Structure formats: C-alpha cells, structure tokens
C-alpha cells in the first residue's frame with residue numbers, strides 16, 4: 001500500500017508487510033469466515049486436536065456457525081474425533097466441507113484420501129500448499145468462527161500457514177511437562193513475529209481426579225501454568241484433566257457428546 005509505514009501495530013490490513021513479504025491467501029468468492037483461530041502445540045500428542053475439537057463443539061453450542069480446517073496433514077485426528085468419514089466432494093465453485101453431526105464444517109486431507117489409513121508422505125512445501133488450498137478452494141459458508149488444527153512445532157509448515165492465512169489469534173496447547181521447557185516461549189515468540197495475539201494457554205493432562213475418593217493428583221508434577229502465562233502477559237488460561245472420557249469419545253467419533261466446562265472461558269474470550 002502506498003500509505004504503509006510498516007508499523008503493523010497501528011494497522012489491521014493483511015498486507016505483505018505484516019506477513020514478512022507474503023500476501024495473504026484469498027477465500028473462495030462464495031466463502032465468508034469472520035474469525036480465524038489457530039490451535040498450536042510444541043509437539044504431537046499433547047492434545048492439540050482434542051482441544052481444537054472441544055473449542056469447536058463449545059462454539060457451536062453457543063450458537064456460532066463453526067468450522068475446522070485440519071492443517072495437521074500428517075497426523076489428522078479431527079475426522080476420527082467427530083466420526084466423520086464421508087468423502088469431500090468437489091464442484092465447479094469449489095469443494096464442500098464435510099459436516100459433523102451438529103453441523104460443524106470440516107475440511108481434512110483424510111476426507112479426500114482414497115483410503116483414510118494411507119500415510120501422507122509429503123514434503124513441507126506440498127503440505128503447506130494443501131493447507132492454503134483448504135482455505136482458498138473450499139466453500140466456507142457464513143462461518144462465524146474457524147479453528148485451524150495446526151501442524152505441531154514452529155517449523156516451516158506452521159510458519160507458512162501463519163504467513164498465508166489471516167489468523168486472528170492463537171491458542172497454545174501444552175502439557176505440564178512442556179510448560180517447564182522453552183516450547184511456550186517459542187510459540188509466543190512466533191506469534192509475536194507474526195503480530196498475532198496469543199488468546200490463551202491451555203494445559204492439557206493437567207491433573208487426574210480420582211473417581212473413587214475425588215482427590216486430585218498431579219501425575220506430571222504440579223502445574224506452573226499461571227506463573228508461565230503471567231511471565232508472557234497471557235491473561236486467559238485453562239486446565240483440562242486426564243480423563244478417559246476424552247480418549248473414548250475421540251476413538252468412538254463422539255466428541256460432540258462430551259460435557260466438559262474446562263474451555264468455556266477460553267471460548268467466551270475467542271467469541272468476544
């Protein structure tokens with residue numbers, strides 16, 4: 001832009017200056033997405049897909065038209081958690097997301113593969129290209145909120161996705177063990193470099209509540225969530241317990257039936 005002074009903090013345009021010289025990808029002309037929130041983690045297996053799913057379920061329950069873009073191409077868990085298996089179909093105007101039982105729109109590479117158990121052995125550039133196409137070529141109809149289940153880590157693929165898609169905010173998912181490492185700091189710094197606010201830190205597998213005596217046990221050590229969040233100036237936190245109901249619901253494709261209040265405040269903040 002001719003008036004650009006390269007001070008992104010005083011301007012909301014998605015121009016190349018904001019994203020390190022890369023223009024944001026445009027949506028399909030029939031699509032509309034009001035808000036985009038990326039869910040990130042330092043490594044796989046900490047519960048990023050579970051948190052993405054729970055956030056989407058809660059947003060849909062709050063009456064918002066909700067979408068999930070599954071960018072975790074090599075470890076896609078979203079279709080499984082929602083029990084969605086029908087193939088995504090294309091048309092002249094683009095391809096249509098699959099719909100969950102409660103009407104959440106979902107796009108995942110797993111719903112395009114001939115055999116959903118096939119591994120995706122692709123180079124990073126191809127993975128990033130596929131994620132961009134999920135954004136540009138899908139028909140995202142009147143979405144109030146879209147959650148992106150990001151690839152884990154702060155490498156090349158997440159970086160390209162952040163630079164190419166207009167992400168409004170980031171949710172960082174960690175486990176108690178990870179909180180003591182540099183993973184949160186790396187994610188916070190990456191968000192800062194992209195000028196994207198960190199909306200909340202979610203500590204998954206935070207504690208275990210004994211069903212017999214009700215006692216709380218810190219299997220991976222006492223939580224340092226509040227201390228770490230304060231250190232990075234993040235004012236919204238949530239803790240999710242270790243609970244077999246999450247794993248069972250994901251395995252059975254019934255995540256939409258899970259009742260859990262852990263993320264209600266985070267969703268309220270996202271929808272603010």
Ligand code: ADP
Nearest residue numbers: 044045046047048049050205241242243247250
């Ligand atoms: P990621 O997306 O970070 O790789 P997932 O969300 O796929 O991780 O979670 C990995 C596995 O751990 C899944 O089988 C999931 O059901 C299980 N899981 C995640 N969080 C919890 C939890 N709080 N309690 C019990 N099981 C969990």
